[in-house]
Amino acid sequence: MKISVIGCGYLGAVHAAAMAQLGHEVIGVDVDASRIEALAAGQAPFFEPGFPEILRAALDSGKLRFALAPASEELADVDVHFIAVGTPQSEDGKAANLTYVNSAVDMVLKALPSSDTAAEAGRPVIVGKSTVPVGTASALAPRIEAAGATLLWNPEFLREGFAVADTLHPDRLVYGLPQDAERAKTGAAALERVYAPLLAEGIPLIKTSYPTAELVKVAANSFLATKISFINAMAELCEATGGDVTELATAIGYDERIGNKFLKAGIGFGGGCLPKDIRAFQARAEELGVESAVSFLRDVDAINQRRRDRVVAQAIKIFDRKIENAKITVLGAAFKPNSDDIRDSPALEVALRLADAGAQVTITDPEALPGVATRYPQLITEADVLTALTGSDLVLLLTEWAEFVNIDPVQATELVGTARIIDGRNALDPCIWQGAGWSYAGLGR
Template sequence: MGCGYLGAVHAACMADFGHEVVGVDVDERKIADLTQAKAPFFEPGLPELLQRATQSGRLSFTTDVSQVAHDPQESTVHFVCVGTPQRAGEFAADTTYVDAAVRALLPHLQPGDLVVGKSTVPVGTAARLAAMISQAVPGALLAWNPEFLREGHAVNDTQHPDRIVYGLPSDPDDAARAKALLDEVYASPIAENIPLLTSDYATAELVKAAANAFLATKISFINAMSEVCEAAGADVSVLAAAIGHDERIGPKFLGAGLGFGGGCLPKDIRAFMARAGELGADQALTFLREVDAINMRRRTRMVDLAREVLQGSFLGRKVVVLGAAFKPESDDIRDSPALNVAAQIRLQGAEVVVTDPAALENARRAWPDLHYEDKVEVAADGADVVLLLTEWDQYKAIDPAQLAGIVRQRNVLDGRNALDPQAWRDAGWAYRALGRPRV
C-alpha cells in the first residue's frame, strides 16, 4: 500500500525474493510508469530490479485496492508504505495517509492476514491501528517493521539490511503467528544472519525515530564544531578525522558542511519532538531543537560566505550551484539545502544557475524562478563564484584547471568539504569551505 519511494523499492525487492507482490497506489501516473517497469524517481539499481521483477510475473501494480483480495485459505501480508509528512504549520507528523491506507484495506482483509506498518509514525500509532484492525476483522493482525533505507542505497538496504525489527502484538500466540509470517517474507536476509530484533509496537516505532534523531544529532554536532573552528581558525575536517578514530565515536556522519535535508530527517526529528510533548516527555528531546537550529544555520552561513567572497554584494554577480538534490545518487529535492541556498542568493540579487545530474526536472517544477543547465561547463560560463552544495562524484572529479578557463572569477565554495583544497588552489582558485581556515 503506497508506491512512493519506500513502497516501490520494497515491492520490487519482495518480488525479487520470490514473493507474488501487488503494489497499490492512488496515483495513476505513478502506477502507469511502474507497470511499464519505469522507476518514477531516481534510485540506482531500481530500474533493473523493476524490469526483472515485472518480467517474472511476480510483480504488478494497480490503483484498485480490491486487487488485494485473495483466497481465504491463504494468509497475505499487507505492507503499509505511505508517507507521513509534517503537518502544515506544526512539527507533528500527519498520519492521514497511513489511516486511509489501513481503512482501505479493511474490507479486503481475511482472518489470518497480517498488516505490516513500515511508515515512520508517532509512537502509539501502531496500537491504535491494531485495535481498528482487530475490531473490523477478528483474526487479522498488525506488526510494525520500520524501514531504514538510505536514498541512493535503498535496494541494497532492503535486500541486505543491517538489522530487521519486528514490533509484535502483546498476545504470545498472535506474536508468534505474526513473526512466522514475517520470517517467511524475510527468509532471504534472515538466511544471511542479519540481526533480527523483536519488540512491542511502541519500541519498534521508537527505534526509527531514535535512529534518525541520533544521526541528525551527530551531523549537527560536527557542524557546531565547524562554527567553532571558523571562529578559532581551525580545520573541522582534521578535527572530524581525529575524533572519528575513537571507536566510541566512529567516522560516519562526521562530514561537516551544509547539513542534512530530504524528506526524512528534518520532518522526523520535528515529529519526534512533537510526540514527546504530547506524551509529557518534551524535556527529554529539547536538545533536538538546537540540532534543527544548527542544521538550518549552515544554509545561512553558506549564503553569508558567498556574499563575503563577492565583496559584500550579489548584485550583478553570477553564482553557479553544483547540486539540486538534497544528497547525491538521488533526485529528491525535498528540503534540499542546495536549493534553499540558491533561492536565498537569488533573492539577494544574483543570477543563479543550478546544475545537477538527476534532479533538474524536479527542481524546475519546485523552483521555477531559478535558472538551470544540464552541463557544468555551460552553467559555469562567466561565473563569479562556484558553490559545491551536493557532493556528486562527477563534481568531486571536476578538473579545476579546465573550469578555470570558463569562469569570470576563480572563487569556489565547498559546501560539503568534498573537494581537494590544494588542487583547486594550485589551479588558481580562491578556495573556501565551511569550518576550514581561510588561506
C-alpha cells in the first residue's frame, strides 16, 4: 500500500521505517527540515536500539522516503495517512496541545484530490496514532468525512528502548472505528491490509469506538503510572518504619493478581509520555465534569514528584547541608536506560537542583549528553564514566544503564574522593558495594 506518516519524531519515524519493512511504500513528512534531511540520509535523530538498522534498510530498499511538509503532490495518491505528531502539555495548563494534530489533518485534507468516487468509497483512510484526549476523533471526523475520507484511531503502545519490536510485534492492535458501518468496514479493511503480517502472527485485534480507542492509551499509561507511584508510596512507609521495599515488592509480586512488573521503587517515572498523559487525562476529565473519577492521579503525580525531592534531601543531608562546591557525580541523564530522552527526566531534575544548591555536579550518560550540554551549561558533562567518578564526594545512580549497574565498586573506590553512593533506582547490591567500602543508601531500603 501507499502510506504516509505525518510527523517524523520518535513515534512517526519508527512507524514509517517499520511500515516500509513490512513492504509498503512509505513517505514520511515533517515540518522540521533538519530532521527530514537527517532521516533521508539514514541518520537517526534520536537514540533507539534497532532503529538505525531498519531505517537504512528501508531507505536502501526504495520503500521509504522523506519529504518536507506540506508535500501536497506526494500525499495526493496515498491510501492510508498516519497522523503521528506530538501532543505536548499546553504551556498554560495540564491539557494536551492539539495544535500539531489539527495542522497535520489540515495538511492531509488540502492534499486530497477532489473525487466523487473517493467520497463514495470513504477513501483514503486517515489514521490517528497520536495520544489525544477522548473526544478528539469524534470532533475531527465530520471534517474528514466531508472531504471524502474516513478517520480511524489506532493508538500506539511503544516503550522507549523497545520501539522497533513494539511496532513490528505489538502485544495488541486497537482500531477506533466510526459509527457508520460502511466507513468502519472500509477503514478496518485498509488497516488490516497495512498490518497483514502482524495479524498473521496472531496478534490480538480489538475493534472498538473512537472514545474507547482513545481511552485505551491514556488508561494504560495511567495504570502504569499508578503502579509505579504505589510502590514508591510503599518506599516512603518503609523508610519511616525500617522496612525494605525491594523485599516487599518481591513478596507482593508473587500474587498473580498484582504481578512484579513496574514494582521497582526509585526516583519515579519521567519522559515525554506518562507525566503529560496523566495530567492531560485529569484536564479532560475536568472538562467532561467527571474529574472525581481520576482524582487519584493527582496523588500519583505528587508521589512521583516527592521521590525526586527525597533524593535531593538525602544528598544535602549527607553534607550536613553544606553542599556548596561539593563534587557530585550523577550517573544518568535520560529518563530511562536505552534512550536519549531527557524530557521530564527525574535524573536530570535532581542534578539541576543540586547544582542550583551550589554543588559542582558532573553528569554522565551513554546517549543523552549532547542534549544536556546544549540546554544546561551549569552541569559538567563527561562521557567517560571513570573520569566522571574521579574525585567525587558523592555518587548518585539515577538512570540504571547496564554500564552503571555493572561498575566495579572496588575500582570505583580508588577513583572517588569519598566512597558514598545513593542508589536512586535500587539497582545495586548493597552488600557488594558496602563490602567494597562504600556508604550505600537506597530508596525505601
